[in-house]
Amino acid sequence: MRASGGASPRPAPPKRRGSASPTTTTTSTATKLPVRGASSSSLAMPAPRLAHLRRLLALHSPPPHPLAPSPVRPQPLLLPRAMAGAAHAGVATGSAEYEEVLRCLSSLITQKVRADTGNRGNQWALMSKYLQILELEEPIARLKVVHVAGTKGKGSTCTFAESILRSCGFRTGLFTSPHLIDVRERFRLDGLDISEEKFIRYFWWCWNKLKVKTGDDIPMPAYFRFLALLAFKIFSDEQVDVAVLEVGLGGKYDATNVVKAPVVCGISSLGYDHMEILGNTLGEIAREKAGILKKGIPAYTVPQPAEAMSVLKQRASELGVSIQVVPPLDPRQLEDQPLGLHGEHQYMNAGLAVALANTWLERQGHLDRIHVKDHGTLPDQFIKGLSIACLHGRAQIVPDPQVNSEYKDTSCPLVFYLDGAHSPESMEICAKWFTHVTEKDITQPGPLEQPRSSSNSKKILLFNCMSVRDPQRLLPRLLDTCAQKGLHFDQALFVPNQSQYSKVGSHASPPSGREQIDLSWQLSLQTVWENLLHGEKGLNGPSSSGTSLVFESLPSAIKWLRKTSRENQSTSCQVLVTGSLHLVGDVLRLIKT
Numbered sequence: 001m002r003a004s005g006g007a008s009p010r011p012a013p014p015k016r017r018g019s020a021s022p023t024t025t026t027t028s029t030a031t032k033l034p035v036r037g038a039s040s041s042s043l044a045m046p047a048p049r050l051a052h053l054r055r056l057l058a059l060h061s062p063p064p065h066p067l068a069p070s071p072v073r074p075q076p077l078l079l080p081r082a083m084a085g086a087a088h089a090g091v092a093t094g095s096a097e098y099e100e101v102l103r104c105l106s107s108l109i110t111q112k113v114r115a116d117t118g119n120r121g122n123q124w125a126l127m128s129k130y131l132q133i134l135e136l137e138e139p140i141a142r143l144k145v146v147h148v149a150g151t152k153g154k155g156s157t158c159t160f161a162e163s164i165l166r167s168c169g170f171r172t173g174l175f176t177s178p179h180l181i182d183v184r185e186r187f188r189l190d191g192l193d194i195s196e197e198k199f200i201r202y203f204w205w206c207w208n209k210l211k212v213k214t215g216d217d218i219p220m221p222a223y224f225r226f227l228a229l230l231a232f233k234i235f236s237d238e239q240v241d242v243a244v245l246e247v248g249l250g251g252k253y254d255a256t257n258v259v260k261a262p263v264v265c266g267i268s269s270l271g272y273d274h275m276e277i278l279g280n281t282l283g284e285i286a287r288e289k290a291g292i293l294k295k296g297i298p299a300y301t302v303p304q305p306a307e308a309m310s311v312l313k314q315r316a317s318e319l320g321v322s323i324q325v326v327p328p329l330d331p332r333q334l335e336d337q338p339l340g341l342h343g344e345h346q347y348m349n350a351g352l353a354v355a356l357a358n359t360w361l362e363r364q365g366h367l368d369r370i371h372v373k374d375h376g377t378l379p380d381q382f383i384k385g386l387s388i389a390c391l392h393g394r395a396q397i398v399p400d401p402q403v404n405s406e407y408k409d410t411s412c413p414l415v416f417y418l419d420g421a422h423s424p425e426s427m428e429i430c431a432k433w434f435t436h437v438t439e440k441d442i443t444q445p446g447p448l449e450q451p452r453s454s455s456n457s458k459k460i461l462l463f464n465c466m467s468v469r470d471p472q473r474l475l476p477r478l479l480d481t482c483a484q485k486g487l488h489f490d491q492a493l494f495v496p497n498q499s500q501y502s503k504v505g506s507h508a509s510p511p512s513g514r515e516q517i518d519l520s521w522q523l524s525l526q527t528v529w530e531n532l533l534h535g536e537k538g539l540n541g542p543s544s545s546g547t548s549l550v551f552e553s554l555p556s557a558i559k560w561l562r563k564t565s566r567e568n569q570s571t572s573c574q575v576l577v578t579g580s581l582h583l584v585g586d587v588l589r590l591i592k593t
């Protein structure tokens, strides 16, 4: 652990987007992993190694409203249905064949697609070649697709829409990204992660066909493209009634955009992210996302900044379609049921999902399945779908199972508040959610009382972000939004993600030699934080000592949190984990083991 004000030399300020990262990304390591053809003995992978592969594969390919938020309920650590498959397959129990599948998948991860224009231009034409090889053109044309792009809220919107249509009695397929713990989270059938057995079967089918037909002219598809092709294969063979597809990155050149005639399209909240690929202005970003709109296909969006909205409208009019703007859902429409996903912003995503599901039902001639009530509330199946929707790592509250089991009363001395926000806009949303749920005097329903009143609670930030992101935009947004609501962090902890150990070793646990761990990025984050708190005096300021810490590993940070919480029993530790979905996934995995 390194505390602020310590002897470590002050690191250089963090690099901006597009500059070389002070840490090596997991991507480059992934390409070094052995690919298929390894001897069977090498398949007996130790659990930490398998965990590392799962994390590695989590790589992406991809205005608040005034209504009061729903009551927030801490979620039990027992993973609900959608995550149950992943939890069961568990990090330690995956079969040797599954490990081999993960190894093959990781060989498809290339730096190129993420960081430059590899998914554009000529490269895009390759998608149709892959579809031919896999004989997927006709099956895709038969799928009844809901397609969603956007900067934020895609996954949540898709999850709500799928859950609604499942509650209406349809067989559903849901393809989202990224995943938190296990790659199979990206593929849900009827609301459940695809089974390991099915995943392996479909994987080899696609893999082997592609391996035979690819070579120097046609390379193997990159990671996200392969996953999208796999999703198409799974959903068509499984004969789902509806396939809900989240765009991985952008829209126009995204692998999911091979769908020529979806039933309905949605564009969730637009903002700044992935500018190194999508462009620097909201207009440019919006144009890329509007690339999923199609002639004759109804489209919906949420209220957007004017610059983005005008681009969406212009593109829609070029195509001769109207794009309808859906307001956030009014909680009264839910008959007092809370949404399954928490936070004010989810009313926005839910409103979009309702429009998408409703249009899907209408266009498929299934409106007779739902009973529209005359007093303005949603049909029962919609309310049910919205309230059971589940997506981990988004505004999720998890009391620490270890520390809390030591207390007989209902208090929760250590609680994790997890949200995978990683763009400036979502930092703000996340900060609002955290301040709201930890506010004094809020009594939460459910089996667990609110930890303790905020007067004797400690607010701790556990943060990391990928080095392609700009902490100078993320951290001030978080800090300022919290401060405006009267919340101040007692401490901030900066840690590398578990998966970042890949650069120094093959295990998911930290290597023994401390000197091997490059913490320069975390030290840079700490500098940004300290400068925000104490001005340019930063780390050398007398008041800064102890307000932030850098840990060399996540397990050591969690150990420290547990120790601190045990030593101060009258104080509850409320830990906001944010900045990276990878970090959130790592924390979820670590605290349940």
Ligand SMILES: Nc1ncnc2c1ncn2[C@@H]1O[C@H](COP(=O)(O)OP(=O)(O)OP(=O)(O)O)[C@@H](O)[C@H]1O
Binding pocket: 062, 063, 150, 151, 152, 153, 154, 155, 156, 157, 177, 178, 246, 268, 269, 345, 346, 348, 349, 393, 394, 395, 419, 420, 421, 422, 425, 426, 427, 429, 430, 581
């Ligand atoms: N409508 C929204 N507006 C702003 N931020 C949002 C919105 N919906 C979700 N978020 C934030 O974005 C995070 C990710 O949400 P979600 O998974 O739904 O989005 P996504 O678009 O799929 O993100 P990703 O880019 O990681 O795939 C949430 O944890 C939350 O912090």
Ligand SMILES: [Mg+2]
Binding pocket: 062, 151, 273
């Ligand atoms: Mg994204």
Ligand SMILES: [Mg+2]
Binding pocket: 154, 155, 176, 177, 178, 246
């Ligand atoms: Mg997503």
